[in-house]
Amino acid sequence: MTAATDEIAGxxxxxxxxxxxxxxxxxGVVAGxxxxxxxxxxxxxxxxLRLHLGDFLLTLAASPDGTRLAAGGSERLAMxxxxxxxxxxxxAALWCSSLAWAAHSRxxxxxxxxxxxxxxxxxxxxxxxxxxASTVAGLAFLRRDGxxxxxxxxxxxxxxxxxxxRVIEHLPAPGAIAGLAVAPxxxxxxxxxxxxxxxxxKVPGGSDFRMSGFPTTVSRLAFEPGGRWMxxxxxxxxxxxxxxxxxxTGREGLLAEGHAAAVAxxxxxxxxxxxxxxxxxxxxxxxxxxxxxxxxxPGDRVRPxxxxxxxxxxxxxxxxxxxxxxxxxxxxxxxxxx
Numbered sequence: 001m002t003a004a005t006d007e008i009a010g011x012x013x014x015x016x017x018x019x020x021x022x023x024x025x026x027x028g029v030v031a032g033x034x035x036x037x038x039x040x041x042x043x044x045x046x047x048x049l050r051l052h053l054g055d056f057l058l059t060l061a062a063s064p065d066g067t068r069l070a071a072g073g074s075e076r077l078a079m080x081x082x083x084x085x086x087x088x089x090x091x092a093a094l095w096c097s098s099l100a101w102a103a104h105s106r107x108x109x110x111x112x113x114x115x116x117x118x119x120x121x122x123x124x125x126x127x128x129x130x131x132x133a134s135t136v137a138g139l140a141f142l143r144r145d146g147x148x149x150x151x152x153x154x155x156x157x158x159x160x161x162x163x164x165x166r167v168i169e170h171l172p173a174p175g176a177i178a179g180l181a182v183a184p185x186x187x188x189x190x191x192x193x194x195x196x197x198x199x200x201x202k203v204p205g206g207s208d209f210r211m212s213g214f215p216t217t218v219s220r221l222a223f224e225p226g227g228r229w230m231x232x233x234x235x236x237x238x239x240x241x242x243x244x245x246x247x248x249t250g251r252e253g254l255l256a257e258g259h260a261a262a263v264a265x266x267x268x269x270x271x272x273x274x275x276x277x278x279x280x281x282x283x284x285x286x287x288x289x290x291x292x293x294x295x296x297x298p299g300d301r302v303r304p305x306x307x308x309x310x311x312x313x314x315x316x317x318x319x320x321x322x323x324x325x326x327x328x329x330x331x332x333x334x335x336x337x338x
Contacts, residue, residue, distance in 0.1 A: 009323055009335040010045035018327025020060040021265075021316040022069075024082070029318055029325050030069060031333050032060040038071060040082060043320065045335045049085040053078055061099035061108070068121055070108050072096030077110055079123040089123025100139040102146030109149045111136030116151045118162050127162040138180030138191070142203070152177035152191055157201070159189075171208070173199040181221035181230055188243055192218030192232055202247065209249045211241070216262070224268040224276045229254070229292060231278055233263040238280055238290070242298045252299035256280070256290045258307070269319030269338075279324050281314035287326045287336065289319075308336055 016033035023029060027043030036053035038060070055073030062069050062082065069080045077093045080086060094113030101108055107126075108119045114131040116139065134154035142148040142159060148168060149160045156172040157180070171189060177199075179192035190200040198211040198218050220233040229240045230248075239253035261284035269277040275293040288304035296302065312328040319325065324336045 009337050011335065012039065012041065012045060012047060012333045014039055014327070014331040014333060016331050017329045018315045018331060018333060019057050021318040021325055021327045021333070022060055022062045023318045023320065023325075024062055025064070025066040027320045027322075028066075029333070030060060030062055030082075031316075031327055032057045032071060033331065034315075036071075036073060038069070039333075040069070040085075041333075045333075049082070051080055051085060051087075058095070058097040059099050061101055063101045063105040063108075063121065064103055065105040068101075068105065068108075070099050070101075070110065070119075072099055072110060077112070079108070079119070089119075091123075091125070095135055098136050098139040098152075100141055100149070102141045103144040104146055107141075107146055109139045109141065109151075111139060111151075114153070116149060116160060118149070127165070129160055132158060134176065137177050140180055140182040142182060142189075143186035150180065150182055150189055152180045157189055157191055159203070169204060171201040171203075173208075178217050179219040179221045179232070181223050181232075183223050183230070183243060184225060184227045187227075188230075188247065190221060190230060190232075192221050198232060198241075200248070209247065211248070211253075220263065220266050222266060222268055224278075224292075226276070229276060231256075231266055231268070233266060235262055236260060236282065238263055238266060238278065240278070240292060248298075254292065254296060254298060255301045256304075257301060258288055258290075258304045259286060260284060261286065264314050265317040267317055267319055269324070270321040272321065272338075277319070279317050279319045281317040281326050283313050285310040285312040285314050285328060287314065287317065287324060289324060289338065306338065310334065 020032040038051040040049035055076040098111035116129040118127040132153040138152035159168040177191040196214040215235040236259040238256040241248040261282040278290040289306040316327040
């Protein structure tokens with residue numbers, strides 16, 4: 001990748017490798033370090049709160065309304081009020097590597113070993129599933145109403161309904177799921193697998209498709225807000241699949257090429273036109289912005305419209321309407337102007 005001039009708008013030192021970056025509705029960012037340190041910034045990158053999980057950080061999630069933060073670790077789940085940093089609740093957990101907030105911000109789903117637990121926005125547990133086949137590997141709410149939870153584990157994905165304590169559907173897949181994405185309208189559920197495949201299902205009904213030929217495990221997946229494109233990692237590239245109409249079966253992926261090292265993080269950025277903007281960061285520290293325009297379709301290849309070479313391996317990336325934020329192994333968080 002050839003780097004363009006990188007205009008750094010600001011930086012902050014977390015003091016440990018950056019594991020996660022979460023964007024808040026007001027443009028602020030929550031950064032989580034691998035050893036459990038958490039920093040909350042305002043939209044300009046100024047530190048506003050500093051928190052600590054007291055455990056190795058595995059996952060971080062902010063409520064859609066920006067008022068709650070949950071962090072999961074190897075032995076602990078914690079929740080804070082982001083308005084003032086007050087600790088709301090802390091729970092012992094066997095292994096909490098998956099968190100998901102409902103769109104209405106009233107419920108949090110959390111993995112606790114093989115069990116899915118649901119919490120209220122104040123940290124009170126109000127439902128637990130029966131054990132899944134293995135440790136929970138991914139979580140999402142199926143639709144904006146928050147009624148159903150999608151949970152990934154060994155040999156497939158399970159759709160749960162806490163209000164009735166029922167398993168609504170089991171979507172089988174061989175092997176272990178390493179990443180999970182649900183379309184904004186709840187129509188598609190997609191899992192990236194340890195066996196270097198992508199497995200997806202149309203919901204309800206469970207009719208499925210399988211994409212193979214990836215060079216490595218597929219673990220980073222994300223639908224863009226409109227629901228047409230879903231991006232996933234493919235070693236040093238990103239593949240975007242077209243889920244419009246009947247879905248991706250029989251269609252080639254749109255290939256975003258330009259990284260020289262494995263993609264470590266990806267996210268969709270707020271659009272600044274009719275197209276979509278995808279942001280990626282890799283294991284060598286390169287950060288890139290890709291524009292997927294309305295005329296692009298399956299089988300196309302795109303190159304980045306903006307790049308920055310930091311030389312500092314990246315672990316996470318996020319994007320606002322004006323900035324790209326990258327988190328690095330050194331502990332540095334960088335704000336790049338788009």
